[in-house]
Amino acid sequence: MFPSIFQDGTVHIVWAHGVDKLFSSNGLCLTCIPSQNHGFIRVRLLTPPGLQKVDGYQLRITNKDLKVPGDDTTYWCKIFRLPEFINKKVHHIIQFESSITKGNEGLVHHMEVFYCDSKPDVEMPMYEGNCFASDRPEITKTCSKVKAAWAMGAPPFTYPKEAGLPLGGPEANKYVMLEVHYNNPELRKDWVDSSGIVLHVTGNRRKYDAAIMELGLEYTDKMAIPGGQKAFPLTGYCIPQCTGVGLPAKGIIVFGSQLHTHLTGVAVWTRHARQGVELPVLNKDMHYSTHFQEIRILHRPVQILPGDFLETTCLYNTEDKHNATVGGHAITDEMCVNYMHYYPATELEVCKSAISNMALENYFKFEKRWDNMPISYNATPRMNYLxxxxxxxLRTNVLDTLFYESPISMQCNKSDGSRFQGDWEGIPIPKIKLPLPEEHRNCPNENHLEN
Known part of the structure; x- marks a missing residue:
């Protein structure tokens, strides 16, 4: 019965218990029940069998007694030098998990650990500060290769027994960087935080080196969601041209996935197609919550071959807003990302898209000339959307059609931030010619359940 009633992904459970038998939920008064006897929780019911616990050295990459700035959104970066035993020999990360300061669970939105992708002898300044500060040393921007990513609600992530994420060694740089996204809507100035990520590492390397690839939309204000929407879609593309140049001939095996939006995201999924024919969905959460962002082991490993097409769609609910919600880094902005965990590692780290610059410019020209909107050709996309x-x-449908039909600009990027060679601007959106049949849910009514 479970597979036909419950979808894979987040399940929102309202629970209550009492002394009487309950034959129907009709008329049930939760507020009449003592608070300790009812509650709400988000879980993933259809969880694959758990992986075994790992033994390994625990490497703590955390802040220490940081006085968090009193801003609404802060991205805080801190450089760490790896221990010498890791710098002398390549290790594998076999598990990672969060370490959140007690009481700060609502403050820490998401965190990442980046490897500093420079030559082995390059010394990194021990910078600690705002990630976007003007005085951040330029060399620290090479700290861009993702080693671990955690978001609010995620449990520990354990790699399959045949793979681990490489870290250290004599041919690698000796530094990593922690990036923490703090969400402080109350603008409090009394937060003190020592949160971060704990890496479990081993010197006994496994068969395959693993890696993380980003799918979805660029972090850019070129994308926006109109206000007053129940389920407005935005889609990011990983096109065949990019997987064609970025993946090895035998492809890669995807074993885990973390879907990510900010506050208005309500559903996320990634479709997978080969030569126009849709294959089973890579990951899907139709009841997504930004407060429960697990890195999920897939029910089955998925092979991605060169030339495959990946399409990541996010739905957003902005019914409580009047203005547009724009793409960007702030918690009040939006994102649409799938962090895909796979092996063997490749150079391709980012396969994301945004609407082409020319298409967006033409849209704003149309809105100014024919819709009499106060658009400025010198303003940023954010200001023009607002x-x-x-x-x-009508305006909402026009924007939806624009995103669906317009050519795209691709980020087909290596871990050092450079793009693979090619012309990645103004590319037509690939279409899935033979989609899978629509999935139907067998949801019995209440009377059926009672029988």
């Missing part, structure tokens, strides 16, 4: 008001059904 100048469009109100978001009528």
């Amino acid at each position: 100048s469009i008001n109100p978001w009528t059904p």
Whole structure:
């Protein structure tokens, strides 16, 4: 019965217990029940069999008594030098987990550990500060290769027994960087935080080196969600041209996935196609919550071959907003990302898209000339989106059609931030010619359940 009623992904459970028998939920008064006898929890019911606990050295990459700035959104970066035993020999990360300061669970939104992808003898300044500060040393921007990623609600992530994520060694740089996204809507100035990520590492390397690849949309204000929407879609593409140049001939094996949006995201999924034919979905969460962002082991490993097409879609609910919600880094902005965990490691780290610059410029010209919106050709996309008001059904449909039909700009990037060679601007969106049949849910009514 479970597979036909419950979808894989997040399940929102309201629970209660009492002394009487309950034959129907009709008329049930939760507020009449003592608070200790009812509650709410988010879980993933259809979880694959758990992986065994790991033995390994625990490497703590955490802040220490940081006085968090009193801003709404802070991205805090801190450089760490790896221990000498890791610098002398390549180790594998076989598990990682969060370490959150007690009481700060709502403050820490997500965290990442980046490897500093420079030559082995390059010394990194021990920078600690705002990731976007003007005085951040330029060399620290080479700390861009993801080693671990955690977001609010995620449990420990354990690698399959045949793979581990490489760390250290004499041919690698000796530094990593912790990036923590703090969400402080109350603008409190009294937060003190020592949160971070704990890496479990071993010197006994496994058969395959693993890696993380980003799918979805670029972190850019070129994308936006109109206000007043129940389920507005945005889609990011990993096109065949990019997987064609970035993946090895035998492809890669995907074993884990973490879906990520900010506050208005309500559903996320990644479709997978080969030569126009849709294959089973890579990962899907139709009841997504930004407060429960697990890195999920897939029910089955998925092989991605050169030339495959990956399409990541996010749905957003902005019914409580009037203005547009724009893409960006702040918690009040939006993202649409799938952090895909796979092996063997490749150079391809980012396979994401955004609407092409030319298409967006033409859209704003249209809104100014024909819709009489106060668009400025010298303003940023963010400012122009925010100048469009109100978001009528017609304007919303125009924007939806624009995103669906317009050419795209691709980030087909290596771990050092450089793009693979090629022209990645103004590319037509690939189409899945033979989609899978629509999935139907067998949801019995209440009377059926009672029988």
